[in-house]
Amino acid sequence: MSALSSPVCHSCSASLPEGARFCASCGTPVERFDQAPEQRVLTVLFVDFVGSTALAQSRDLDSYDDTISGFHELAETLINTYHGMVLQRYGDGVLACFGLTEDGEDAAVAAIACGLSMIETAPRRLDGHRVRVGIDSGQVMCRVGQQGALLPMITGLHVNRAARLQECAGPGQLTLSGETRDFISRLVTLDGATSDFEVLKGIDRPVEVVRVTRFAFRPGTRTGDLLIAREPELDRIAASLARPGGVSVIEGPPGIGKSALVAEAMRRADPRPVLYLAARQNLRRTGLMPFATGLRPVLGLPHNASSERLGQALRTFDIKAGEEDLALLAQVFIDGAPPVPHLTLEQQRLRRGALLADLLGHAVSARGGIIVFDDLHWADSESLGVLEQIARSETHPINILATTRPASQLADLIERMGAEKSTLGPLAPPAALRLLDETTDLSEARKDEILRAAEGNPLFLVALADRARQLSGDGGATPLPQSVEATFQAIISGFGAEREIILTAAVLGREFPMEHLQLLHPERWTLEDELRVLTLNGLLNELEEGFSFSHVLLRDAAYNMLPRARRREIHARLATRLQAEEPGYCAAYPEVLADHLIAARAHDAIPGAAIAAGIKMLRNVNFDAAISYFEEACEDVEDQARRSNTWHPAYISALTLLASARMQRLGFAHPDVLKEYEKLELAIGLARGTDRERCIALYGLFAHRMLSGRVRDCGAIIKDMRALDDGASDEITVLRLVNETAYHFYAGEFEAAEKAGRALKEIYDVERHGLLFLEIGADPLASVRSVDVQLAARSGRVDHALKLIEETVAHLKSIGAISQLPWIHIFGGSALHAAGALDEAERQIAIGHKLAEEQAANFWSFLGQLWQLLLPLDAGETGAIVDEFEALLVAGEQMGVQLNYPIFWTILAKARAIDGHCDAARKWMIRARELLDRHGEGQHAEMIAARNREIDAILRADARYMGAIPNA
Ligand SMILES: Nc1ncnc2c1ncn2[C@@H]1O[C@H](COP(=O)(O)OP(=O)(O)OP(=O)(O)O)[C@@H](O)[C@H]1O
Ligand SMILES: [Mg+2]
Numbered sequence: 001m002s003a004l005s006s007p008v009c010h011s012c013s014a015s016l017p018e019g020a021r022f023c024a025s026c027g028t029p030v031e032r033f034d035q036a037p038e039q040r041v042l043t044v045l046f047v048d049f050v051g052s053t054a055l056a057q058s059r060d061l062d063s064y065d066d067t068i069s070g071f072h073e074l075a076e077t078l079i080n081t082y083h084g085m086v087l088q089r090y091g092d093g094v095l096a097c098f099g100l101t102e103d104g105e106d107a108a109v110a111a112i113a114c115g116l117s118m119i120e121t122a123p124r125r126l127d128g129h130r131v132r133v134g135i136d137s138g139q140v141m142c143r144v145g146q147q148g149a150l151l152p153m154i155t156g157l158h159v160n161r162a163a164r165l166q167e168c169a170g171p172g173q174l175t176l177s178g179e180t181r182d183f184i185s186r187l188v189t190l191d192g193a194t195s196d197f198e199v200l201k202g203i204d205r206p207v208e209v210v211r212v213t214r215f216a217f218r219p220g221t222r223t224g225d226l227l228i229a230r231e232p233e234l235d236r237i238a239a240s241l242a243r244p245g246g247v248s249v250i251e252g253p254p255g256i257g258k259s260a261l262v263a264e265a266m267r268r269a270d271p272r273p274v275l276y277l278a279a280r281q282n283l284r285r286t287g288l289m290p291f292a293t294g295l296r297p298v299l300g301l302p303h304n305a306s307s308e309r310l311g312q313a314l315r316t317f318d319i320k321a322g323e324e325d326l327a328l329l330a331q332v333f334i335d336g337a338p339p340v341p342h343l344t345l346e347q348q349r350l351r352r353g354a355l356l357a358d359l360l361g362h363a364v365s366a367r368g369g370i371i372v373f374d375d376l377h378w379a380d381s382e383s384l385g386v387l388e389q390i391a392r393s394e395t396h397p398i399n400i401l402a403t404t405r406p407a408s409q410l411a412d413l414i415e416r417m418g419a420e421k422s423t424l425g426p427l428a429p430p431a432a433l434r435l436l437d438e439t440t441d442l443s444e445a446r447k448d449e450i451l452r453a454a455e456g457n458p459l460f461l462v463a464l465a466d467r468a469r470q471l472s473g474d475g476g477a478t479p480l481p482q483s484v485e486a487t488f489q490a491i492i493s494g495f496g497a498e499r500e501i502i503l504t505a506a507v508l509g510r511e512f513p514m515e516h517l518q519l520l521h522p523e524r525w526t527l528e529d530e531l532r533v534l535t536l537n538g539l540l541n542e543l544e545e546g547f548s549f550s551h552v553l554l555r556d557a558a559y560n561m562l563p564r565a566r567r568r569e570i571h572a573r574l575a576t577r578l579q580a581e582e583p584g585y586c587a588a589y590p591e592v593l594a595d596h597l598i599a600a601r602a603h604d605a606i607p608g609a610a611i612a613a614g615i616k617m618l619r620n621v622n623f624d625a626a627i628s629y630f631e632e633a634c635e636d637v638e639d640q641a642r643r644s645n646t647w648h649p650a651y652i653s654a655l656t657l658l659a660s661a662r663m664q665r666l667g668f669a670h671p672d673v674l675k676e677y678e679k680l681e682l683a684i685g686l687a688r689g690t691d692r693e694r695c696i697a698l699y700g701l702f703a704h705r706m707l708s709g710r711v712r713d714c715g716a717i718i719k720d721m722r723a724l725d726d727g728a729s730d731e732i733t734v735l736r737l738v739n740e741t742a743y744h745f746y747a748g749e750f751e752a753a754e755k756a757g758r759a760l761k762e763i764y765d766v767e768r769h770g771l772l773f774l775e776i777g778a779d780p781l782a783s784v785r786s787v788d789v790q791l792a793a794r795s796g797r798v799d800h801a802l803k804l805i806e807e808t809v810a811h812l813k814s815i816g817a818i819s820q821l822p823w824i825h826i827f828g829g830s831a832l833h834a835a836g837a838l839d840e841a842e843r844q845i846a847i848g849h850k851l852a853e854e855q856a857a858n859f860w861s862f863l864g865q866l867w868q869l870l871l872p873l874d875a876g877e878t879g880a881i882v883d884e885f886e887a888l889l890v891a892g893e894q895m896g897v898q899l900n901y902p903i904f905w906t907i908l909a910k911a912r913a914i915d916g917h918c919d920a921a922r923k924w925m926i927r928a929r930e931l932l933d934r935h936g937e938g939q940h941a942e943m944i945a946a947r948n949r950e951i952d953a954i955l956r957a958d959a960r961y962m963g964a965i966p967n968a
Pocket of ligand 1: 226227228229230252253254255256257258259260261375405427435458459462552553
């Protein structure tokens with residue numbers, strides 16, 4: 001296009017006579033142009049309503065008018081959305097230009113995006129009618145009008161070319177000139193475009209007409225492709241990567257250029273393959289998220305892949321995974337993969353970590369590859385554990401390059417990984433200036449201002465440059481912000497209509513699906529276009545599913561712009577809409593709903609939602625997340641209770657689950673687990689819950705008291721359970737009967753125990769009760785069977801006891817409650833010991849101990865170890881073993897491990913007596929006696945009495961012993 005010098009009307013482009021104050025053809029007041037004209041590259045878009053003539057003939061005039069005005073509204077709304085300017089409205093067409101307020105290339109891309117959107121949107125919003133679009137770019141003379149805005153002097157020629165290009169397009173097509181294509185070619189590729197030279201009416205030379213259906217940004221044209229002044233750092237990284245197994249961690253504040261640096265290091269590492277992993281705060285709380293998202297493309301796996309497909313993918317890396325391993329890895333890569341039966345949750349967690357480390361070893365090390373791990377500070381503990389295993393692996397030495405913001409909690413890990421840590425500092429002033437010159441065209445004064453404020457932080461610098469560009473019309477009058485956050489906030493405020501979109505999107509998180517944002521803006525049909533505009537402006541990135549903020553600090557800045565009450569209101573509205581419109585999504589991702597309700601402080605809903613989210617996390621073997629949701633539920637209830645003095649009914653359930661999750665993660669004896677049960681003891685008197693929830697809580701409490709030998713205290717729980725059991729729920733009856741069996745047995749009331757056990761076996765049904773163990777941490781039938789084992793052994797039927805153990809083991813395996821196996825064997829072993837079947841006892845305890853070690857079940861392993869010492873001690877062995885037993889018991893007591901101590905102290909007393917340490921023997925006897933009296937254990941009473949008699953005899957026979965003998 002060429003510039004035109006004779007004056008034209010800025011509204012209708014008609015020629016104006018010299019000195020005219022109004023346009024003779026359209027009546028618009030003529031703008032006076034005071035300043036000198038300015039040449040700009042503008043992009044002109046012409047959109048035409050297809051088939052208007054036919055429509056006019058076939059319909060009544062009113063409906064024709066409605067359709068055409070609908071078309072105008074659609075075209076103009078989209079033009080405004082893409083920051084274009086409507087220049088002229090025709091009967092069935094609209095002329096617009098892009099590039100008056102923005103950079104020419106970006107504006108041309110916006111014009112194409114706008115045209116494509118018109119083509120796609122029109123049939124949907126205009127009753128199936130279609131439009132066609134023509135686009136052309138070129139130099140245009142512009143002048144500043146009276147209102148201060150730049151106005152183009154579009155001539156008939158420009159209009160003509162765009163209109164002719166549009167005529168070449170078929171209905172629902174977009175064409176542009178070869179000039180426009182060349183103009184934007186640095187930024188985008190036009191996938192699938194075709195072109196021809198065509199002779200257009202009224203234009204002397206043939207014009208290249210390009211038909212476009214979509215475009216894509218060229219990689220690296222927008223951000224992060226250029227790295228300035230980091231050569232020394234890159235050399236250091238290269239040296240570390242050259243050492244086999246070298247691990248290097250780069251630390252630095254936000255925006256200093258850590259990710260940009262490793263991106264360049266990755267490019268330079270070529271041809272070595274690089275596996276890029278990045279931790280992110282993620283709304284869906286996926287366990288092992290960096291590995292899942294980083295490896296999925298390498299393995300070529302979609303989210304919903306089948307496990308066969310996973311198996312195939314693994315085979316390409318020479319990994320032949322068995323069925324169980326495959327199921328464990330499926331948990332990492334496939335959405336909604338179930339827990340793996342026959343392994344405890346903790347076992348699953350450990351095994352899949354090891355498998356993943358092995359997979360990475362094969363996939364990366366064998367090919368001489370490198371692992372880049374960005375943003376260590378956001379990684380979950382399980383992911384960090386896997387990374388550590390890889391870093392320390394001797395079989396597969398792999399180079400790791402990681403980045404982190406300063407994070408003191410990572411210091412130990414970095415040391416254990418044997419990593420070299422280096423700190424990334426600010427850019428030196430000349431480098432900062434170069435970066436500024438590369439990114440924008442600004443006045444010297446502005447550049448100085450930016451350099452001073454940014455202090456060498458590239459992110460701050462680039463953001464300030466963007467802000468300065470936004471302010472380019474103000475002649476440098478507006479001062480620039482003084483922090484990264486304030487700069488992002490100013491940029492966001494600088495957007496007119498899109499500001500609201502940015503702010504609400506921030507509530508959804510760093511990444512968000514468009515559909516969820518639409519729930520917050522149901523009336524806004526241009527939402528997708530607005531998001532695209534924000535993408536064109538570099539604020540968002542388009543992902544496969546949805547969008548993400550281009551920098552997390554941008555998201556945080558937007559979020560912080562919302563007043564707290566408004567933020568909560570949006571979170572709450574979103575939660576409500578999600579529940580109403582997307583029940584399927586809420587069921588699949590209860591954690592997203594819970595997160596919004598928590599942020600909304602929607603107290604009524606938080607406990608329930610957080611519990612649902614936690615249960616899902618527990619099923620996915622994502623302990624950390626599960627525990628944090630249960631904690632959230634508990635804290636919320638406690639917080640509410642402090643203010644209103646009423647206890648939310650879900651409290652009992654939340655505490656029970658929290659205790660059970662911690663127990664599965666840390667084992668029975670961990671102090672945190674014990675604390676949880678103490679809390680539950682208190683809560684049971686405060687909150688009520690449903691009968692079932694209450695019963696499950698009581699069940700957990702019972703087990704906890706029983707394990708610490710507090711038999712008498714368990715009686716109160718039995719009473720409570722009886723009050724709850726009105727016969728209406730067989731689950732409650734099952735739970736009550738299990739506890740009654742155990743209670744009578746431990747109290748030494750063997751007949752009553754047998755009777756309760758029999759009643760339970762009559763109503764127990766695997767189908768209906770077989771999964772109770774997931775909630776209560778123990779299978780009801782196995783509990784009762786274990787008492788049967790004890791009773792059989794006591795009555796001397798050793799073979800029967802062994803058969804019962806075998807049957808119980810088979811039952812537990814069949815329902816997947818394998819965390820109880822160590823207990824069945826060890827507890828069974830103790831029964832066989834009481835019956836005098838020492839070899840059998842030893843064998844069972846050894847099996848139980850080994851299983852406990854495999855399951856990393858600390859409590860049972862400790863108990864197994866104790867019993868393995870107890871058996872030979874009780875048989876009269878002396879020497880170092882006595883000290884070992886004593887040390888273990890004392891340590892256990894100090895750590896707060898809950899055991900039935902009387903039996904252990906008594907055995908120790910006997911061993912000490914045999915050893916000739918009479919004072920010590922007496923001390924341990926008294927200790928045992930006191931505990932027995934306090935807690936009312938009857939189960940071992942007989943054995944303890946028998947041992948006491950033996951000790952008594954030894955002490956009396958010992959001439960050196962002068963002290964009194966405690967009453968047995
Ligand atoms: N040396 C450099 N030369 C040119 N651009 C740079 C340089 N360093 C950083 N940048 C640019 O600055 C911005 C911020 O850098 P980057 O994202 O790498 O920071 P970061 O340290 O990884 O921050 P965060 O801790 O938030 O992840 C990016 O747009 C990046 O491209
Ligand atoms: Mg980064």
